[in-house]
Amino acid sequence: MVSRVIPVDDFDLVIFGATGDLAHRKILPGLFRRFVAGQIPETSQIIGAARTQQDDAQFRDAVAAAIVEHAGVKKNDPRLVQFLKLLGYVAIDATGQGGWKELAGRMRADAIHAFYFSVAPSLFGDLAERLASHGMAHGDSRIVVEKPFGRDLASARALNQTLAQHFDEDQVYRIDHYLGKETVQNLMAVRFANILFEPLWNAQYVDHVQITVAETVGVVGRGSYYDKSGAIRDMVQNHMMQLLCLIAMEPPYHFDPDAVRDEKLKVIRALEPVEPADIVRGQYEGDDGAGSYLDDVGDPDSRTESYIAMKVRISNWRWQGTPFYLRTGKRLRARTSEIAITFKEPPHSIFDDTGAPKANELVIRLQPNEGMNLKVMIKEPGPGGMRLVQVPLDMSFADALGAEGQDMPDAYERLIMDVIRGNQTLFMRGDEVEAAWAWTDPIIDSWEDSKRRPEPYDAGSSGPEEALRLMHRDNRRWREIRA
Template sequence: MVSRVIPVDPFDLVIFGGTGDLARRKILPGLFRRFCTGQMPSEARVIGAARSEMSSHEYQQMAAEAIREFGGGRECEDGTLDAFLERIRYVAIDARGTGGWEDLQKLMAGTGRIEAYYFSVAPSLFGDLAERLQSYGMADDDARIVVEKPFGRDLATARELNNTLAKYFDEHQIYRIDHYLGKETVQNLMAVRFGNMLFEPLWNSQFVDHIQITVAETVGVGGRGEYYDKSGAMRDMVQNHLMQLLCLIAMEPPARFDPDAVRDEKLKVIRALEPVEPHHIVRGQYEAEPGDAENQPDYRTAVGNPRSSTESFLAMKCHIANWRWAGTPFYLRTGKRMSRRSSEISIVFKDTPHSIFGDEAGRHRNVLSIRLQPDEGITLGVTIKEPGPGGMRLIDVPLDMTFADALSHDDVETVDAYERLIMDVIRGNQTLFMRGDEVEAAWAWTDPIIEGWQARGEVPKPYDSHSDGPDAAEQMMKRDHRAWRKV
């Protein structure tokens, strides 16, 4: 197997918020790794833009430190890091004023390269940046902007944000980035479904009993307390990350692997989601770590709000009202300070119509598990005879394709989600980016759920740190004679 690296055309990438945490941890190290592989052409430039006053040389030094710290220990051959740093420039910019914009305009003028602008800043600055890019002549028809979530905090603000960006850029120029969609396994969802005759005929309510989507984190809110307490698990995770995973699992086959064809099918799934009944929702807040409340406090202490009713855990039972999935429940679960860090999608198939082995053989189901993290891979549970004499005893064994093992060749490289998505921006491929109407449809489904529990005055249920969440989430599954898969 040979890993093919296809170079992109020369480009200029401007990172607004270029001194921020995302730029240091993900964007700059990711670009450097693409440079090492030869995918990023030597003519390309990376331009940091932020309020801090510093020279290009000082910014290059900052970038070098970030690459050494977050680049995965890779510095390529001697001289490659220096060659990458030579492609880096810096401009001090006032996002809401005029300072630095003429300098950036001169730097970008007449290069003939692809121009991409990464808005690694608060959403409140998106409109200011877009307006100035246009007024200084940098928002031409070929320019592209990348915007990070949150894409609003409800339907009204999402529409306002979309309308603001639409004043200066067309939809085909706007790349709403969700790093979950850049994960290798997430993209493999489509390959597994639509590239294998084995699965697609079974991918419907006739054969699938239910589907579970779990994104669990062992960490608490950390330094994001102020932001998180205004968002909660629904806004921070379900409305975007889990919603996108659900869409990829549930959507109809697109006519072709084309950005709008794929996103059209995802949009249909969101619009087919039924309202969620209150008894199909469980919200929770984590408690302090026993014996270590000082270092690992409870949620309310961590966010500095002793009366907070924001959820750090959310479990839901959802239904999709269409022919393919009528009657098949989708269980979504996400939480902080859980027992194990894990992101997994499990397709649980129905029992065989009739067991020829009798009751003593027990109940056995095929489960297709798609692990997004930490050990990316796909496992299919298959029922076989237990080895040895003594009759027909059945056991379940996994057919396991852990990517780190199956694809651990010197010529196959694991690519970080941000690396892949940034290169897609340069290529002009929007397949893995959310469209404006998709974002608004997600909020249109989410808002009534949030408004409902606020109107009912519900308080999240407490759960132990490093557990599987509130007992009520287990009870919700037991009522359906099902159980959460262990994360």
Template sequence: MVSRVIPVASFDLVIFGGTGDLARRKILPGLFRRYCAGQMPPEARIIGAARADIDVTTYRDMIGEAIAEFGGSTSVDPEDLNAFLQTLSYVAIDARGETGWRELAKQMRRKVVRAFYFSVAPGLFGDLAERLNNHGLTDDDSRIVVEKPFGRDLESAHQLNQDLAAFFDEGQIYRIDHYLGKETVQNLMAVRFGNMLFEPLWNSQFVDHIQITVAETVGVGGRGEYYDKSGAMRDMVQNHLMQLLCLIAMEPPARFDPDAVRDEKLKVIRALEPVEPHHIVRGQYEADQDNPEEHPDYRTAVENPKSRTESFIAMKTHIANWRWAGTPFYLRTGKRMVARSSEISIVFKDTPHSIFGEEAGRHRNVLSIRLQPNEGIKLGVTIKEPGPGGMRLIDVPLDMTFADALGPDGAENVDAYERLIMDVIRGNQTLFMRGDEVEAAWAWTDPIIEGWTNRGDVPKPYASHSAGPDASAQLMRRDDRDWREVTP
């Protein structure tokens, strides 16, 4: 099965922060792969904009080295790379001053899609938006892309939305969350709304509970200063896990349309119940026993011996609507865990009556949606164990790992950033967060953070390369449930 690549319209893409880590690791290598795939028109233009006073030749050399390092497992064809680099130009620019803006205006073409990627700190978003407007660089069809964090609380998120709304309509603002660009996340909607098999069962009558786990093996690394001010709740739950929860729990939209989908996601966020303190577990990882100097404990890594910021959080919450009344949602994310794994598990209820007796044990159907690594979907079904000796039941997976099921051509390894940037050029906002979504998520998150701050809660230590604090397992066992095992 060969995937069909549809070219996008010609565009000028300006990457503010064009020499930064995200641009070099993700944005530009992703655009190079789209160029090689024939999706990026050869006449398209990419303009790097940053403070560094360098010329275009130096910039192209820098990006060429970045593509060679971060471009993926496939070899880089020198001719393709050289052709791609010719689409690049560079402008030294001052986001808060006037330097470089006239030069940028000269390089922009007319009658093409104009997109501006704000790969910079959120504190510069308003300045960039204002200068783009003042220098006449945008029109009604222009788009801006902004990276998280979208504020650190409701107040700052609201202010950020206002700063952008002063110069751009909501339909021009693309708040990017790379998790929503993953193939499996989009397949989640296809599985739910494209198969009669699942949708009738997708409710509290048949679903016992739902687990969402995003586990990382790495520590805070070089992000210590940022992370200690944010923690797992702000860095992961408020955005990534919240978006996954919305896609799992939302009602079927009337059509596959950006605002129709986001309307339903917003309803889920607004229906989330407050989380009780005893339904929250926070933790901090300890030093790696095998290599404590290279992989120290969390407080040492962030250089704050009194830090109360969580590197792990698990919680139980409910959605107060007819579809999900009484069905718990368990969320879990953490750093320095036993394996890198992002998975959503829909655990169905027991059969109403087992004809096989108690000795057959408990067997539940589980639909597992794996985002990383090895993206795919598995449905656990109960069958008779082969062989003589009576009716012994075992659980086996119906496995649809994409690389196995679709073959190497059908399961094209497209990075989330590649897909989302192409959606920006197309003008498709389905996989991007709307301003009211962001604010609603913070309105739910803020009281939780305020609660543990006021109580003076201290995160519980947990061993590196583990499943998190013991209290996390106890959170589930109190409900006679267990976390799904975190596996590579």
């Protein structure tokens, strides 16, 4: 199988915060890989912008070092040498006037203009205002904004209103890198390009859905940020909400940005309020090799959760009565992200007790070893009667697609190319962000009012014992967390 690489049009991309970690670790290495793949025209410009005073040559040296480290190439690789010719740098004062005239002077009238805000959300408004005042917020320009997009409904609305003063909604790309993952996009392909699953994709046949995003790392090094956010703001309100929407949404009339996002918005608006008894919050404790959450954030009184598990219900015809179980946490047993759709057992078994059929299960692995696994019942080989055994029909992208499955584009690569194309399908719309916060805010408010501490759990475990009981009381079990 040969993948098609479709070049994008000539563009000028400005990366605000170009000296930061995200730019060096993800954005610039991703752009290099797209350049090597032949997707970026050699006439394009990539302009770094930040407070640091440096010239083009110094910026190129720093980017070269980052690409060598994160993209696995040698410093003298001719492809890297060629890519660095696209780069330039302007020292910018985000809240003042320094550097803006020079930046405007570098932008070409005949190229697509894109501006990546890889900075703190507090600077979004200042950047948007200065782009507009210096004539760079015209109709064909677009801006990319990173999460967190607000920390509650009020701040999200304020950010939306600020950006709307200078850019139309179809110019604003709210990026969630989870939506750029190959397997996440395959959720839509599996559902809507195959008649096999869609007739069964409802409460009549699905017993429950589990969405798990587990990490082995703690918050050391970013504790000051994380302690103000917690698992619900850092993961549930955005990444996991997007996965939930893609699983639960109705078929859009077309694979079109607003058609897809309209259906996702309907799911969020159909979410029932979550009862306190259906939520478990946790904080990891330390072990011999590392500190506890409280150690990592430097606050012995912190009530911020590093783990959350919850039972969510959707009030619509398709999903009424089918629970969705979400869990995510730091310092867990393994790094894994997956969605498991457990179907109901057959209504009647014609086999004896030793061969009772088990429920079918479709597991979509997002990371690591991206792929899908469908568990079905078959007869156990050999004589001795009809004995049933559950076996997996396992498909990993690496095996099924060969070299292409092993070298899939990073999520940021795909999403940035979509920005240049002007395709907003995999980006969040303003009303979608606000609806997600409207559902999340009451949950957070109830925690703050109760002042309850999160449940402790051992680093390297599956999470708090209370999370196990959340499932056990429904006569269900969490899937094992394993890589």
